[in-house]
Amino acid sequence: MFSSNDYAYMAYALRLAEKGLYSTTPNPRVGCVITNNGKIVGSGWHERAGQAHAEIVALNEAGEAAHGAIAYITLEPCSHYGRTPPCATALIDAGIAKAIIAMEDPNPLVSGRGCALLQQAGVAVQKGLLNAEAHALNAGFVSRMVHKKPWVRLKIAASLDGKTALKNGISQWITGDAARRDGHRWRAQSCAILTGIGTVKIDNPQLTVRSIHTSRQPKKVIVDSRLSIPLDAQLLQGKEVLIFTTHAENARKKQALEKLGVRIIVLSDSEGKVDLRKMMTVLADFGMNEILVEAGCSLNGTLVEAGLVDEIIFYFAPHLIGNDAQGMLRLPELIDLQQKKALAIQDLRMIGKDIRVIAKLL
Numbered sequence: 001m002f003s004s005n006d007y008a009y010m011a012y013a014l015r016l017a018e019k020g021l022y023s024t025t026p027n028p029r030v031g032c033v034i035t036n037n038g039k040i041v042g043s044g045w046h047e048r049a050g051q052a053h054a055e056i057v058a059l060n061e062a063g064e065a066a067h068g069a070i071a072y073i074t075l076e077p078c079s080h081y082g083r084t085p086p087c088a089t090a091l092i093d094a095g096i097a098k099a100i101i102a103m104e105d106p107n108p109l110v111s112g113r114g115c116a117l118l119q120q121a122g123v124a125v126q127k128g129l130l131n132a133e134a135h136a137l138n139a140g141f142v143s144r145m146v147h148k149k150p151w152v153r154l155k156i157a158a159s160l161d162g163k164t165a166l167k168n169g170i171s172q173w174i175t176g177d178a179a180r181r182d183g184h185r186w187r188a189q190s191c192a193i194l195t196g197i198g199t200v201k202i203d204n205p206q207l208t209v210r211s212i213h214t215s216r217q218p219k220k221v222i223v224d225s226r227l228s229i230p231l232d233a234q235l236l237q238g239k240e241v242l243i244f245t246t247h248a249e250n251a252r253k254k255q256a257l258e259k260l261g262v263r264i265i266v267l268s269d270s271e272g273k274v275d276l277r278k279m280m281t282v283l284a285d286f287g288m289n290e291i292l293v294e295a296g297c298s299l300n301g302t303l304v305e306a307g308l309v310d311e312i313i314f315y316f317a318p319h320l321i322g323n324d325a326q327g328m329l330r331l332p333e334l335i336d337l338q339q340k341k342a343l344a345i346q347d348l349r350m351i352g353k354d355i356r357v358i359a360k361l362l
Helices: 004-018 054-066 087-093 113-120 131-137 139-147 177-189 197-203 251-259 276-285 297-305
Strands: 031-036 039-045 070-075 098-103 124-127 151-159 163-165 192-196 219-223 241-245 262-266 290-293 311-317 343-351 354-361
Touching: 004 031, 004 039, 004 054, 004 070, 004 098, 004 131, 031 054, 039 054, 054 070, 054 087, 070 131, 087 113, 098 113, 098 131, 113 124, 131 139, 139 151, 151 177, 151 297, 177 290, 177 311, 177 343, 177 354, 192 197, 192 297, 197 219, 197 297, 219 276, 251 262, 290 297, 311 343
Parallel strands: 070 098, 098 124, 151 290, 151 311, 192 219, 192 290, 219 241, 241 262
Antiparallel strands: 031 039, 031 070, 151 163, 311 354, 343 354
């Protein structure tokens, strides 16, 4: 169905799409390669919401050579007017003869309509080439469109005996420099970093991307039931901070936080705690595709137990800390091994002297 050249061109389009890893949110990461007579005549990728889509960049580069050409696109071309005109129409107007598409767009505004528009105009369409790779590149966008929640990654740095901090809370630094730099890459591609008030009070983190270059900083989301965050917390010094709480009766504290640019959202469940499930829906409504959780064992465990975590990134350092140190996740006691949480290992490699394990929750 697909030739070796087709695979090569689509793989190149995916590499182009990856260039938007840190910048495209809330839009998906998309790449496009246009070939004519076996030669690449245009290529492009979508860099930022509001700017030209990958197809338009590639068409502009191809010019008249786009007529009768093949377009390799990692995501179905849009068929509606958003911040930019529809790409499907632009491909038709340019005279593209064939479009090979990795995956359909899960956005209900598109979802099959882009391909249908191309076919109605006489453009040959083939779908599914390197679909899994395209899907993985936009797991967050797909989750937001299909499940109305962001893709949630839990990042945990621990010793080989599964401890994340000493009993007194000291945790800096369990892992090495290379693992911490790698963690900043995950921060950079996330729309927001989520933590709990306990971590804020103990570690006073900045939750910013510092080890790699990025054109934007992720938002910061704090679960703080009693709105007890110190006004001098480091993470309040940045922009776009959201605090989810159960009540905001302290008008003076609320006003002081809002003066710092903090957005306070009251979401209480039946037990008087922050409703984490509704919180994820709110974050999706805000256009957040991927959330990185950097929290303590309590919030980590609560999110896993609620079924809100999609993926866990473990960094294991070659150390032993001891039984009294703090663990990775606080989960309910099991009385039967059939109750265990199943994981599927996606990747395992050395990062410096540490071991990184990426696993999906099943």
